[in-house]
Amino acid sequence: MITKLTITPCDLDAQGNVTGPRTSEAFTVRLNPSNYTRNFEITYNTTKAMGAAVMQPRFNGAGEKKMEFDILMDGTGVVPPTSPNSTAIDVDTQLGDLRKVVYTLDGEEHEPNTVMLVWGSFSFVGKLSTMSVEYTLFKPTGDPLRAKVKLSFIQYIGPTEAANAANLRSPDLTHSVDVQAGDSLPLLCFRIYKNSAYYLEVAKFNGITNFRNIKPGTRLNFPPLR
Incomplete structure (x- = not known):
């Protein structure tokens, strides 16, 4: 059985720490991405010391900052459903389901969901940075039959995890x-x-x-x- 990429909204506690995914609201892609990009970043403190002739960058931190990939949405019925009981879903409905998870403002937080992306052994927690939709196939009526969705997520780290990583407590x-x-x-x-x-x-x-x-x-x- 092929493992599909899932995008699941997460609950946060009052401090902003991730407490767990809301699996019942997960969005599962019908076609896995053909590739994805993980961006890692090293940051430096570039403050110039008083009286120094030159600035010497000092290592400040490192980590994964962004993940980007494309997913294809198909409403022609050619793409197999995500489960045996599923039926063909039009592109607009698929896009609406995705937007509910990554784009629509959360009622309590008043901001887009923090989401967990899982595909096989890979996982990434972040928030949507950009989402663009390119429609590539249409019905004679003009309704879309196929679309390519470009997604970019920025990494989310809760305050407790950030403090532990930076060892700021002592x-x-x-x-x-x-x-x-x-x-x-x-x-x-x-x-x-x-x-x-x-x-x-x-x-x-x-x-x-x-x-x-x-x-x-x-x-x-x-x-x-x-």
């Missing part, structure tokens, strides 16, 4: 430093991050209001870069 204990005489916060930031521009963030993280007057012996924690 400082990196390997970057705890006891201030020595002659040390300055910009200098320490350069030693840790190779970029002195983070001194204000580190001062805020440690509750320091006067970063120019840090007493020797003070222990500072340097959190992971965001």
Whole structure:
């Protein structure tokens, strides 16, 4: 049996974390995509350090950001149904079913659904970014018989998952430093991050209001870069 790509709306808790898919509302394609594109992105902090002659990009994070693919919708009856009890469905109805899942505003969230795309072992959670429809075959009456739908989804990560991934809940204990005489916060930031521009963030993280007057012996924690 051929496994079909499914697009399923997800429930979110009050904080925006995904709690599970609403499988009864899933949209199943009749024809799987012939290909799909996964876009991965590496981001860098490009803040130029004060007094630096050149800007040196510092690694900030990496991850999958976008997924794109096309699906073909057919209303001629040539394409096999998704289940033995299904019948031929016209293109406009198929498009309406898809829009309900990915495009129509959710009644409670007042924004498009967060959806889970699953095809075999591959899964992706995101929100619709763009959707375009190209009609390619028509009845003599002008009603569409076939359409190609281009879909692009941007990755969705809930706040709990994002915090865990970035390890923002605690400082990196390997970057705890006891201030020595002659040390300055910009200098320490350069030693840790190779970029002195983070001194204000580190001062805020440690509750320091006067970063120019840090007493020797003070222990500072340097959190992971965001």
